[in-house]
Amino acid sequence: MFPMRRADVPLYVQLKHHIRSMIASGELKPGDALPGERELVAKFGLSRTTVRQALGDLVAEGLLYRHHGKGTFVAPHDVKRNPAPLADVPEVMRSMGHAPTVEVLTCEKIKPPGGVAAALGLAADAQTTFIVRLVHAEGEPVVVVRTYLVESVGNLIHAEDLAVEPMYSRLERLGYPVHEGLQTIGATRLHPRDAALLAVEPGTPALLLQRVTFIDPGAPVEYSEAMFRADRFQYQTQLRRTASSW
Incomplete structure (x- = not known):
């Protein structure tokens, strides 16, 4: 469990940040399966819509990918992106x-x-x-x-x-x-x-x-x-x- 329910930050943003931090720390590794939507809903006390929005955003960002019929997974580093230089x-x-x-x-x-x-x-x-x-x-x-x-x-x-x-x-x-x-x-x-x-x-x-x-x-x-x-x-x-x- 992580400290959610900050009324000043949308819940889907809090969930995104939590999952992103787990990936960055290595707690979630490339290829690892995320818990299903129902499990995330039950674990964090969130609505299904909130969970779907957070996961959908992370898929769009390339941090996660979906495998039809199997679930949502952490994207391999070579699939996630070949980083372009970050420049102003x-x-x-x-x-x-x-x-x-x-x-x-x-x-x-x-x-x-x-x-x-x-x-x-x-x-x-x-x-x-x-x-x-x-x-x-x-x-x-x-x-x-x-x-x-x-x-x-x-x-x-x-x-x-x-x-x-x-x-x-x-x-x-x-x-x-x-x-x-x-x-x-x-x-x-x-x-x-x-x-x-x-x-x-x-x-x-x-x-x-x-x-x-x-x-x-x-x-x-x-x-x-x-x-x-x-x-x-x-x-x-x-x-x-x-x-x-x-």
């Missing part, structure tokens, strides 16, 4: 051959939206450091990045630092190295606010990168959303065929 947006732009410059538009303390608080495992009334950066390539605005940092780390970050140094490099200097992250990529269209910042028409296609990063397993430190102009950015990844679970 200016570092990504530099790796693409650009010469990025960063304009910090906002750096302030705010109460995050509910979805962000849940992703960071924060209490409903918690404060975060909210940062908005506009990244230019060769003088042209190409990316808007909105970042929420947990308060303990965000208190150490200043706008002038991020204008000259990538965030992850700065966090490393402060003794908070970011070890891993979970990222999703989707297509969207620019809201008038972001379109104005990026000097394009509202509704222009864009790529949205959403990311949660961790300083330790189960310890999220950052939630960010990066809005890339689709005409200036392409995402490329290397694929490798693994054994089919069909």
